[in-house]
Amino acid sequence: MARLGFGRAEPAAERVVVALDRDRPLVEAARRDPAQFDALYRKYLAQVYAYALYELADHHAAEDATERTFLRALAALPRFRELARPEDGPEASTFRVWLFRIARNVVSNERRSRRRTPAASLDAVLGAGLTIADGVDLEGDIVTRDEAATALRAVRALPDDRRRALLLRFVDEMSTAEIAGVLGRSEGAVRVLIHRGLGSVARELGHDRGSDRDRGARR
């Protein structure tokens, strides 16, 4: 598995900087001319917005968080340091990891400020954009709407780190290495977070591991 060298467990000696970030041309162009940041913005807008929406469950709050994320990223771009390594492969983007670290901080601040206000009911949260829209293709009815709604509730009820790991894995389709970079955890820890998070969702869906208990007993 490719590693991006962001996890806390990474020894400093392994953080060799090489030119492999897939976004390097866009980042360099934006550094030469800040107006060229527009290309990076368009590329990652939906990813950042979707992450913020699932985290905050509020359309307007997600827009605010998205706006703050990109404004901060543009202003801080001169301080961005590329950290991809040869083994990360051609798909590695430390810029995306860096951008999502900003997004994570912005969203965390927003969630903290919201805790000071009365919590919205679950129905209100789901009504804020996290229901399953009629137009969404649920894989040709492989997944029922009830299952999808249950899964969303289960994901929202997860502890912060498990929920973030799941969202980054499924919504933004990040690799374990990238998520480790965003969350500041080791890849092994991220794998366990996702595994436990999915386990919680499975229990809520009624797919406990009992059906596989005999298999588990073999292990």
Added chain:
Amino acid sequence: MRSTWNPPEGGEAVDALITDQYLDTLLASGDRRAAARDAETADAHADATGTEAAAPDSGLRRAGEVVRASLVRVHPSFRFEEHLAARLAELAAADAVHALAAGGARIPSRSGALIPFPGATVEATIDDPLLAAVLDGRLDPTDADAVARAAGTRSPARPLIVGGAITSAAISLVGVAWVAWRASRPGGSTMSRAARDAHARRLADLAELAAGVHGGPA
């Protein structure tokens, strides 16, 4: 809910690795049913041979499928996208002006580039009285006659990029002067006052943002 971290117990680290590999397949598969079929095949093979299946249990697999189908990526509205793009462009232009004031030799921007004329320095360009007149609202940069009069003996008229369009004369900081002139030009209508107020607030926001960002970590 706060984060809680307990180290993996027993074979959990191995199970997590298997789940991770399954998710790689699930997320990479255009046909999401393919991953499920692969896992079922692995189960069947394990049952037939009495070996350990290299796939998570069916409950986790089902949860993965449901979560994958439920957590769709949502795109913001086009209106929001263009609004934020415009704000980023403003910040980019402000950064360019900031760098110019700090002594940069060539400042690119969204609308063009300010390049000192032969024999002139960037600092001299900034101190140009024509530019000061435009920024003070005393000179309309689009009025060629007024610019020619203000330029006096200056000749020939210097080409200039304002907001991406080449004008006949005057100097611009890549459209910023034009915006500043529009903001400072007196106007009696309610709409004009509202536009000036909004512009002033936006400049204040940008200045505050720039100060905050340049002063602390992202």
